[in-house]
Amino acid sequence: MPSIVAESAPKPAAPPDLEIKDAQLIFNHVWKQMEADYGRENLRFPKELILLGGAPGAGKGTNTDFIRKLRGITAQPIVVSALLDTPEAKALKSQGSMVGDREVVGILFRKLLEPEQQNGAILDGFPRTKVQVECLKMLFDEMMRLRRDFSDTPDAAHFKQPIFHIMVLFVDEAESIARQLKRGQEVLAHNEEVRRSGLGELWEERTTDFDPALARNRYKVFKEKTYDALVSLKEIFHYHFINAQSSLESVQENIVRELEYQSSLELDPRTFDVLRKLPLASELIRHARQELVRRLDHYKVENSELMQSVVEFIQKKVQPIVERHAISGHAHINTENKLFHDPLALAILIDIFSERGFHATVDLHKVEIPDRFDLQTGEVHCRVKKVFRINIMFKGSEIRRG
Secondary structure (H helix, E strand, O other): OOOOOOOOOOOOOOOHHHHHHHHHHHHHHHHHHHHHHHOHHHOOOOOEEEEEEEOOOOOHHHHHHHHHHHHOOOOOOEEHHHHOOOHHHHHHHHOOOOOOHHHHHHHHHHHHOOHHHOOOEEEEOOOOOHHHHHHHHHHHHHHHHHHHHOOOOOOHHHOOOOEEEEEEEEOOHHHHHHHHHHHHHHHHHHHHHHHHHOOOOOOOOOHHHOOHHHHHHHHHHHHHHHHHHHHOOOOOOEEEEEEOOOOHHHHHHHHHHHOOOOHHHHOOHHHHHHHOOOOOHHHHHHOHHHHHHHHHHHHHHHOHHHHHHHHHHHHHHHHHHHHHOOOOOEEEEEEOOHHHHOHHHHHHHHHHHHHOOOEEEEEEEEEEEEEEEOOOOOOEEEEEEEEEEEEEEOOOOOOOOO
16 A cells, blocks of 8 residues: 655635735744854855746656756755654644744755755745745845845855746646656556565655545645745746646756856846846847848848849859758858959848858958069069858758668
């Protein structure tokens, strides 16, 4: 028989003002106690916090190590439920009750102060209530205050610009239930083999992984409690919604895209202020296709003859060479064609290749060629030859080998 693991029972929703007041009382109590125990100068929290939430069966455990490697986080993820091992917390869980917000916040904040967490931490299972959400906001505010207070001191390096990421892996109810039940069967098969062979460790057996009704209720609790709590932080912190319905490869590709470098979040505000006038790559590419189409249409209307000349050059001179390099996906073409003495012709050439799915660059190479010799002065007069070196790159052919 599978063993029973207590699930947290949902609490009745409190009025918003009461939740904020409760959060302030809890946070102030926890913060003052930490200041007394550690000293304000030692309240050094991780620079980056990733709050990982997910529907049951969405793949949090599967993707946690992937996220850690992606962000360079060396510490193991902080699973909040695993932190609650005090006798009081165990007694509450055994009764099916939720461990109090004060206990959760106090234990978690102290865990974040440990040295191994300083390069970044992943939180699994926090926040789960509106009170915990408010405490998280207050933590961020206090981290910013610490940063300001120590900015001109020798300890400034320990109080960096905090980065909070909210990441939610999401699957729908049907998929969640199916994955929970599948996991239950895999756990039973694994544990049966461990008991038979005496090798390996037993995996946790949860009642929700064997009963469709309990699995459905677990998903409902996630949607009504955890999901809403995480979504409420969307307007404050960097928020990542990951559709986890598809394959693991697709999910991880989505994670990579979501966690791309965000300079406005990671740089010192003074540094960012210097760089902010330069556009982000994401801003440039957002409308790149529309701008490319606009330029090509403009060439056809305003510079029709020049555009036609460039197209003919590509057809006659470039295309045969590119075709011969279809396997490698990389072709070099040198030309002295005076057509490209007009910079607009080079722009048209690059845009045409871009529209056709190629990546083209052009480099101008100037070569001095001896033209005449002055017998009286002995001076050699040279003319400058312009060589346009066109580099074409594209996805090469996949060759079957063996």
